[in-house]
Amino acid sequence: MSLSETKERILDSAEYLFARKGFHNTSLRAITGRAGVNLAAVNYHFGSKEALLEAVFERRLVPLNKVRRENLEIVRETARQEGRVPGVEESLRAFIEPTLAFPKSGPGAEDFIILVGRAMSDPDDTVRDVFIRYIAPLFYLLFDILREALPELSTDILFWRLQFAIGAMGHAICMAGKSYALPEGVTPVSDVESLTAMLLDFVATGMERP
Amino acid sequence: MSLSETKERILDSAEYLFARKGFHNTSLRAITGRAGVNLAAVNYHFGSKEALLEAVFERRLVPLNKVRRENLEIVRETARQEGRVPGVEESLRAFIEPTLAFPKSGPGAEDFIILVGRAMSDPDDTVRDVFIRYIAPLFYLLFDILREALPELSTDILFWRLQFAIGAMGHAICMAGKSYALPEGVTPVSDVESLTAMLLDFVATGMERP
DNA sequence: TTTTTTTTCAAACATATGTTTTAATTGAAC
DNA sequence: GTTCAATTAAAACATATGTTTGAAAAAAAA
DSSP, X not given: OOTTHHHHHXXXXXXXXXXXXOSTTOOHHHHHHHHTSOTHHHHHHTSSHHHHHHHHHHHHHHHHHHHHHHHHHXXXXXXXXXXXXXXXXXXXXXXXXXXXXXXGGSTTHHHHHHHHHHHTXXXXXXXXXXXXXXXXXXHHHHHHHXXXXXXXSXXXXXXXXXXXXXXXXXHHHHHTTOOTTOOTTOOOOOOHXXXXXXXXXXXXXHHHOO | OOTTHHHHHHHHHHHHHHHHHOSTTOOHHHHHHHHTSOTHHXXXXXXXXXXXXXXXXXXXXXXXXXXXXXXXXXXXXXXXXXXXXXXXXHHHHHHHHHHHHGGGGSTTXXXXXXXXXXHTTOSOHHHHHHHHHHHHHHHHHHHHHHHHHOTTSOHHHHHHHHHHHHHHHHHHHHHTTOOTTOOTTOOXXXXXXXXXXXXXXXXXXXHHOO
């Protein structure tokens, strides 16, 4: 077993279980059992269960945030070069599209995105604090760009509309793939693209309301 | 101590702690300690920790759902009597307004609404299943009324737009009262009315998009 | 009051938890 | 091949957990 293989298997297993059962409802024994490694490996490689959670977030969130940041910077710069204000939908798209498309970025990523969908409003301080630490800078960046896009909107209203949009996105992530509570005649969405399109329509329209 | 006083104190304490720390991260000892009752009282009065969670939901959700259902029925009937289709915003308002106003309905209700905000996408099966059992009928009713309000919209799109709206509402509930992650210049909203107005603007606009 | 039921209480139970320890094993550097 | 650090393994640790028990106390019924 190569040097980092144990670490990665623990990360994969933790990601899978945290997403499905929550942080506190997942035991280290369940994680190591699923990963096929020894119980003590978690504390040896990560130090503690909390540090493992942080590592789970870090592994996926760093590359995802990199894409989101680059997208946002491009939107801002392109608008600046063209002497116009950033568009609302393109700004939101720069943030939302990579998020919803993330599950396709590799095996296991679909587990992680469920974690992200919930983390924002997780009752657990540990989960929420770690997540907010990673997401806050991007949130501020998106907020700034939207302020340029909608200069006539009051800061407070813009802030809350962005919260609504993030809430809609998080809930959409959690619901995607779930089949419960579907009313008759509703077919569960399979492709991410159409869900992204629907979500962007919805939040951009709400955001641009005069 | 009157017959039901112990039960109520347990319910209050559990509500408070479940909302702040989550179901699995709250121990019976923490609940009974806070309530000032004996540890065994939970199992004596409710049977189990899970049954206590159900009781916490039941106590508040039954009256809240009653209001929401009545509101929705009124919207539907009024429109029918006036020979028109229900309005999108009034339909959403019938559901959302009592939800966001619920914290004012009595002491402790502000704890409960946090629980509601998170329950929909709770990672824990126990929490989510109990909640969905209570909320599903109302969801279907709102869905039906919105279908009347927006007959030209495809069922799938309507379904997802309603999910977006519910996600926005849930997240707004979780964020209201929180002071972290506030960008500079944003003042935390104190009154529920303006938050409700902003949310209704946002979701109704997104819902009505052609 | 006496009896009976309901409720409270302290203690114990059985199990699950995150973490640590100590020894065995591995794998590369010398 | 030997040495040495890195990793794995099994066991133990200390504590926390939901639940049950059986007796005491309180309340209600007789």
